[in-house]
Amino acid sequence: MKTNNILVCGIGGQGVMTATEILAEAALSLGYDAKKTEVAGMSQRGGVVSSHLRFGEKILSPQIAAGEADLLVGFEAAEALRWAHMLRPGGVALVNLGRLVPPVVNLGLYDYPADPVAQMRDLGLEVHAFDASALAQELGNIRLGNTVMLGAMADRLPFPADVLRDAVLARFASRKPALLDLNRQAFERGRRAVAEAEAA
Amino acid sequence: MGAPLPASTSQHLFLSGNEAVALAVRDAGCRVAAAYPGTPSTEILEVLATYPELYAEWSVNEKVSLEVALGASMVGARSFCAMKHVGLNVASDALMTMTVTGTAGGLVIAVADDVGMSSSQNEQDSRYWGRFAHLPVFEPSDAQEAYDMTRAAFALSERHRCPVLLRLTTRICHVKGRVLAAERETCEPAGFVKDPQRWVMVPGNARPRLPLMFERDAALRAEAEGSSLNPVVAGRDRRVGFVASGPAFMHVREAFPDAPVLKLGFSYPVPLDLARVFAAGVDQVVVVEETEALVETELRAAGIACVGKDLLPRTGELSPDVLRPAIAALLGEVQPEVAQVAAQRVFPRPPTMCVACPHLGVYYTLSQLRNISISGDIGCYTLGAGQPWNALDTCISMGASMGVALGMDKGRGPADEKKSVVAVIGDSTFLHMGMQGLLDITWNRGNVTVLLLDNRAVGMTGGQDNPGTGRDIHGEAAPRIDFAKLCEALGVKAERIRVVDPYQLPVLFKALREETKIAEPSVIITDRPCVLIDDYQATPPYKVIDDRCTGCGNCVDVGCPAIHVTRREKAVKASGKEVDLAFVRIETAACTGCGLCVQPCAPEAIVHARPAQPVAFLRKI
Ligand SMILES: Cc1ncc(C[n+]2csc(CCOP(=O)(O)OP(=O)(O)O)c2C)c(N)n1
Ligand code: SF4
Ligand code: SF4
Numbered sequence: 001m002k003t004n005n006i007l008v009c010g011i012g013g014q015g016v017m018t019a020t021e022i023l024a025e026a027a028l029s030l031g032y033d034a035k036k037t038e039v040a041g042m043s044q045r046g047g048v049v050s051s052h053l054r055f056g057e058k059i060l061s062p063q064i065a066a067g068e069a070d071l072l073v074g075f076e077a078a079e080a081l082r083w084a085h086m087l088r089p090g091g092v093a094l095v096n097l098g099r100l101v102p103p104v105v106n107l108g109l110y111d112y113p114a115d116p117v118a119q120m121r122d123l124g125l126e127v128h129a130f131d132a133s134a135l136a137q138e139l140g141n142i143r144l145g146n147t148v149m150l151g152a153m154a155d156r157l158p159f160p161a162d163v164l165r166d167a168v169l170a171r172f173a174s175r176k177p178a179l180l181d182l183n184r185q186a187f188e189r190g191r192r193a194v195a196e197a198e199a200a
Numbered sequence: 201m202g203a204p205l206p207a208s209t210s211q212h213l214f215l216s217g218n219e220a221v222a223l224a225v226r227d228a229g230c231r232v233a234a235a236y237p238g239t240p241s242t243e244i245l246e247v248l249a250t251y252p253e254l255y256a257e258w259s260v261n262e263k264v265s266l267e268v269a270l271g272a273s274m275v276g277a278r279s280f281c282a283m284k285h286v287g288l289n290v291a292s293d294a295l296m297t298m299t300v301t302g303t304a305g306g307l308v309i310a311v312a313d314d315v316g317m318s319s320s321q322n323e324q325d326s327r328y329w330g331r332f333a334h335l336p337v338f339e340p341s342d343a344q345e346a347y348d349m350t351r352a353a354f355a356l357s358e359r360h361r362c363p364v365l366l367r368l369t370t371r372i373c374h375v376k377g378r379v380l381a382a383e384r385e386t387c388e389p390a391g392f393v394k395d396p397q398r399w400v401m402v403p404g405n406a407r408p409r410l411p412l413m414f415e416r417d418a419a420l421r422a423e424a425e426g427s428s429l430n431p432v433v434a435g436r437d438r439r440v441g442f443v444a445s446g447p448a449f450m451h452v453r454e455a456f457p458d459a460p461v462l463k464l465g466f467s468y469p470v471p472l473d474l475a476r477v478f479a480a481g482v483d484q485v486v487v488v489e490e491t492e493a494l495v496e497t498e499l500r501a502a503g504i505a506c507v508g509k510d511l512l513p514r515t516g517e518l519s520p521d522v523l524r525p526a527i528a529a530l531l532g533e534v535q536p537e538v539a540q541v542a543a544q545r546v547f548p549r550p551p552t553m554c555v556a557c558p559h560l561g562v563y564y565t566l567s568q569l570r571n572i573s574i575s576g577d578i579g580c581y582t583l584g585a586g587q588p589w590n591a592l593d594t595c596i597s598m599g600a601s602m603g604v605a606l607g608m609d610k611g612r613g614p615a616d617e618k619k620s621v622v623a624v625i626g627d628s629t630f631l632h633m634g635m636q637g638l639l640d641i642t643w644n645r646g647n648v649t650v651l652l653l654d655n656r657a658v659g660m661t662g663g664q665d666n667p668g669t670g671r672d673i674h675g676e677a678a679p680r681i682d683f684a685k686l687c688e689a690l691g692v693k694a695e696r697i698r699v700v701d702p703y704q705l706p707v708l709f710k711a712l713r714e715e716t717k718i719a720e721p722s723v724i725i726t727d728r729p730c731v732l733i734d735d736y737q738a739t740p741p742y743k744v745i746d747d748r749c750t751g752c753g754n755c756v757d758v759g760c761p762a763i764h765v766t767r768r769e770k771a772v773k774a775s776g777k778e779v780d781l782a783f784v785r786i787e788t789a790a791c792t793g794c795g796l797c798v799q800p801c802a803p804e805a806i807v808h809a810r811p812a813q814p815v816a817f818l819r820k821i
Contacts, residue, residue, distance in 0.1 A: 011549060024376065028214055035342070037375040039318070045551035045580070046761055061447075061454035062342075062375045065521045067540025082546040089540070102549045106756060106765045107588050108782065110547035123541040142789065 003056035004158060005064040008149075009083045010075025011100055012046050015146030019073075020051040022150060023157075026167035027055040030159055035062035046102065050083055071156055075149055076100050077129070081116040084123060092126045094152045094194055096145065098133025128152075130193040136186065144186040151190025161191065215379045217372035220343040221310055222247035223379070224350035225280045228306070229387035230254055232272035234265035236632065237661040238284030239319040240373035241312035245282055246664075249673045258664060258673045261598075261632040262287035266294045266309065273303040273363075274399065276390030278354055282310040285324045286597065290633070292329070295363075297401050299333040300409050302361040302416075305389060306354035312368040315447075315490045316517045321578065321595065323515055325492040330365050330468035334413045336420050337365045337468035338429065341449040343377040349429065349465060351382060356423070360416055367467075369490060371447040371517060421469035429465030432478055439531060441482030443475060443495060443506070448488045448518045455520035456527065470495055472502045479504050486511065486527065488518050553583050555762045556738075556794035558655055558728040561702035562624070564758050564796065565709050566591035566651075572620045572716065573608055575648075577601035577634070579626035580659040580730075588757050592624060601625045602637020606646040620716035624651045628658040628666040631681070635690060642691030642721045649715045650723045653702075654683055657730040687723045696722035703728060705799045731792065739793035741809045744785050748805035751781030755797035755806065762790040763797055 006023060010016040017038055024034045034055035039048075052064045064086060072087050074080025074095040087093060095117055105112050113119060117129045132152065136144040150168055154161035165187050172180045215223065222244050225233060233256045235245040249256040259265035262283040272279035283291065288311050295309075311329070314320040330337035338353050340346040346368065353364040397405050424430060435441075437458040444452045445464040452461055462478040464470070479485045479499075485506040487496040496508030511526050512518055528535040553559055563584040566574060576582060576592035577600060585592040594604055605623035612619070625634045630652055641648050658664040665671040670680030684697050696718070700711050708726070715722040729735035751771075755763055769781045786797070788809045798806045 012551070021376070024214060028212070028378070033378060034214070035375060035377045037371065045554065045583070046549070047551040048549045059377070061450045061520055062371070062377070063451075063519050065519070065538075066543075067538040078546050079549075081544050085541050085543040087541070101764055102547070103552050103759060103761055104550065104587060105547055106763065106782075106784075108765070108768065108780070109587060113546065116546075119544065123544075125541065 001057040003054055003059065005069045005088075006053045006071045006073065006153075007050060007064055007069040007083060007086050008053070008073040008075065009048070009050040009079045011079060012049055014049070014075045014100075015143065016049045016051050016075055019075075019146040019150055020053050022167050022171060023153070023164065024053055024055070025170070026157075026159070026164045027053075029167065030163060033057060033059045035059045037062035048079065048082065071153065073149060073153055075132075075145065077116040078113055080127075081113060081119055084120050084125060087125055090126075092128065092156060093120060094149070094156070095120070095127055095129040096132035096149060097129050098131055098145070128194050128197040130197045132190060132193070135189050135193060139182055139186055139189070141182070144182060147183045147186035148190035148193070151187035152194040154187070154191050155195070212378040212380055214376055215343050215347075216243065216374055216376045217340065217343045217346040217368060218243040218374070219247050220347040220379050221282070221350050221366070221368070223381060224347045225308070226251045226254060227381060227384045228351050228354040229278055229385040230280050230354070231277035231305075231387070231389060232269060232279040233257075233281065234259045234268040235282040236260065236262045236265055236287060237658050237664045238262075238287050238312075239661060240314060240370040241282045241284050241287075241310060241368070242661045242664070243373070244310060245673070248280075256673055258666065260667060262291040263294055266291040266298075269307055269309070270294065270298050270303070273305040273307040275305070275392040277305040278307075278387050279305055280308050280310070283312070284320065285311060285313040285326050286320065286322065287311070288326055288329055290598075295329065295333050297406075298363060299335055299413060300401060300406050301399055302412075303357060303363055304361070304393075305387070306357035307363040308350060308353045308357060308366055309363050310350075310366040310368055312370070312373050313490075315369040315371065318370055321597065323491060325490070325494065326365070326367055327468060327494055328492070331494070334417050335363055335365050335468075336360070336424075336466065337367050339367045339445040339465060339467045340372055341446055341463070341465070342372065343375065344379050345465065346372055347379050347381065352429065360420060362416060367446070369446055375447075417469060421471065424466045424469050425471040425474050427466045427471070430471050430474060431463050431465075432474075433461040433463060435460035438482045439484070440527060441478060441485050442488055443478070443485060443499070444488040445495070446490055448490050451518055451520050451523060452488050455523045464495065467495065470498045472499070472504070475499055476502070476504055479506070486530070488512065488523065490518055491515055550586060551583065552761050553580060553759065554731045555760055555790050556731050556792045556796070558702045558726060558730070559584065559653060560759055560794075561705055561708060561796050562651060562653060562726060563589035563591045564800075565705060565712060566622070566624075567757065568709065569712065569716075571618055572622050573616065575601045575605035575608060575621065575623045577623075577625040577629050578660070579629050579653075581624055581626055581653055584624070588759050597633075598629050599625070599633025599637055601629075602634050602641060602648075602650070605648040605650075606637070606641050606644065609646045609648055610644075620649065621647065622649045622651060622712070622716065624653065626659070627652065627654040627656065627668045627683070628664075630683075631667055635686070638687065638692070638721075638723075639690045646721055647719045648721055649712065650721070651712075652683060652687070652723055652725045654725055654727050655730040656735055657733045659730040659732065663730055663732040683725050687725075692721050692723050696720055697725070698723075699725045699727050701728060702726040703794055703796055705796070739795075741788045741791035741793050742786050742795070742798060742806050743788055743809040745805050745807060746783075748803050749783050750803050750805070751783045752802065753780075753782040753784075754800035754802070755784060756782055758797045758800070760794075760797055762787045
């Protein structure tokens with residue numbers, strides 16, 4: 001059985017680690033072995049976060065090597081570009097177009113890339129991008145962004161989308177029904193948005 | 201903060217190394233667990249605190265936590281303590297003598313090295329302590345092993361009556377994997393047995409115990425030789441045989457699935473006979489260890505030829521992409537090119553202080569002062585060394601801001617004569633190691649102004665409690681230290697102690713200006729909570745009125761991440777000088793209305809986003 005390598009990246013506070021955790025739970029529920037690791041330098045303070053998930057029959061090293069990720073999921077556009085070299089040839093990137101501009105850019109010390117997604121495509125990568133932050137805002141809560149992104153991944157996994165959706169919803173099972181429903185909607189919106197982006 | 205462990209669908213749990221250690225500590229029937237927080241070890245105690253069957257505490261520092269664990273062991277209880285690598289430096293005084301007394305109840309010390317330095321001031325290899333203190337070292341390679349070895353460590357500790365070092369690294373602590381738990385044990389403490397020859401370490405009692413330590417070394421080595429924690433993984437490709445431990449073992453297996461590997465789980469004392477037999481069966485031996493050349497040096501000293509740090513990096517992680525090219529070079533092979541795109545240049549994204557962090561006011565104020573040397577310390581406030589403030593000049597070890605400031609004062613020559621010396625320290629750091637330094641300042645009449653940033657939390661590691669918060673590890677009410685009284689008791693004159701609100705910039709500025717002018721020890725305590733903890737109360741957010749903003753950029757210098765520049769322009773002043781203008785907006789959804797950025801805004805362009813309320817801050821600085 002092939003080992004699956006998924007890299008989710010973004011910045012501290014966006015729910016990157018939680019999303020990978022849910023993805024891992026979905027894989028584990030099907031009996032896969034899985035390991036999940038983060039490279040997060042003080043991520044709680046708005047720093048870079050990249051979370052690696054590997055699942056398959058038996059996982060040894062938890063780290064995905066450069067050029068070996070099957071799927072790169074960028075919760076933030078410039079972060080997706082930062083980790084673009086992790087994708088394997090033929091791998092796919094799913095990118096949230098929403099931007100989070102750090103203080104170093106506001107202070108004029110660095111520039112935010114003009115079009116990170118175009119830059120990734122210029123590298124020859126297959127990128128499907130949409131504004132997950134805006135979709136989450138439309139649903140009334142920016143925090144739904146990670147569920148939107150999980151929805152976006154759902155049809156690119158070696159198992160049915162329902163398995164991932166159930167893992168997402170299991171998290172909210174004991175919470176308010178309204179929250180459960182919002183997450184269901186966010187998940188489906190993400191799924192649709194990425195399908196539309198791919199068709200376009 | 202400590203969430204209960206997730207329920208699992210099968211018998212397997214999906215746990216991080218830290219969670220696995222915590223579960224194993226409970227399952228081993230441990231009675232007392234103590235720690236001071238520190239990345240990457242913090243979560244171990246957070247999880248242990250959720251178990252009602254044992255006593256868990258945040259201690260004020262690592263030395264105290266180890267002494268608490270030792271006391272519990274003396275009465276026969278199984279006990280545990282956890283710390284990050286630098287924590288063991290602090291606790292080492294206790295460690296170096298408890299290795300002479302030995303232990304009664306099983307005692308396990310988890311020490312987590314930040315290999316790769318994701319969040320630390322240095323990188324050290326804690327396996328040295330095993331050598332220095334003559335103690336056994338276990339090195340798990342993943343979460344399952346972290347569980348199993350923690351259980352085995354309690355048993356080993358009781359067999360040899362000594363503490364066992366469980367050496368973790370970031371790549372164990374924070375990696376999740378499947379874990380199968382074993383049956384729980386219960387352990388009743390045997391009771392304290394008075395035995396001065398054993399527990400009272402005066403020279404006459406300690407001297408006869410030293411040889412016992414060396415006998416124990418030999419017994420431990422014999423046990424390591426036959427330990428199931430030191431398996432040999434067979435492999436067809438015998439050109440290189442690897443000796444590996446910790447996460448590096450998994451990396452070796454990943455990169456070289458066909459190579460024989462001697463895995464050192466019980467890695468000190470090194471099983472030399474086992475290694476000799478292993479070496480005889482392969483063409484050459486490569487030792488893969490993070491981070492110092494310890495096993496390598498010991499194998500060589502025993503006459504076992506091997507390669508190690510001549511080939512592999514001496515710092516950081518030894519992941520498969522580090523190992524593959526190094527071994528290819530050793531074997532004279534050409535490493536196949538991986539078809540991958542080049543890493544792209546993207547702006548750095550260093551950690552920032554939180555939106556509305558009370559430290560922002562402190563650093564904005566410090567950045568406005570000239571002629572000061574700022575002796576800093578470790579915590580979120582270390583970020584004050586960065587942009588836009590550049591207002592922290594040193595950072596060494598916890599509590600060092602005090603002694604360093606005093607030394608700067610006493611050692612200064614003409615070049616620094618006119619400068620004021622300011623020390624900046626957080627509440628938790630002050631209670632951990634800073635108090636003694638302040639006492640040294642007052643006793644020796646140093647001319648230092650101390651900024652004690654009391655945000656009622658150990659912010660850096662996630663907002664844990666400390667004796668200044670009035671809560672214990674469970675969030676239950678506990679006696680709360682009064683910092684002003686404490687500083688007075690440490691010898692600072694009452695009139696030289698002020699408590700100020702860090703969001704009131706003019707007040708803070710005035711206090712700093714006045715106290716730095718007076719040639720006596722003084723303490724300015726800031727008293728607003730970290731935004732991560734429940735004590736923090738958000739207030740209505742602000743917005744920028746576009747046509748009032750003159751682009752001065754003063755608010756940007758506060759450093760709050762909710763302030764964004766919308767456009768830049770160049771303008772020529774009446775004096776003919778060219779200036780850069782930065783026009784801003786406030787991310788209203790993120791702003792929690794602390795009012796800091798409002799104060800330096802001369803044209804009053806920043807107002808409440810919702811029904812305008814008068815801004816209740818003094819405007820002039
Ligand atoms: C000996 C040692 N133990 C633990 C740590 C990890 N650590 C770094 S700063 C810090 C505490 C910071 O708390 P505080 O001083 O209250 O400052 P804040 O982060 O809240 O601003 C801790 C636990 C360390 N660096 N050194
Ligand atoms: S965690 Fe607390 S102390 Fe640290 S930057 Fe955020 S608000 Fe400030
Ligand atoms: S008032 Fe200004 S400094 Fe305070 S949180 Fe809002 S934007 Fe940040």
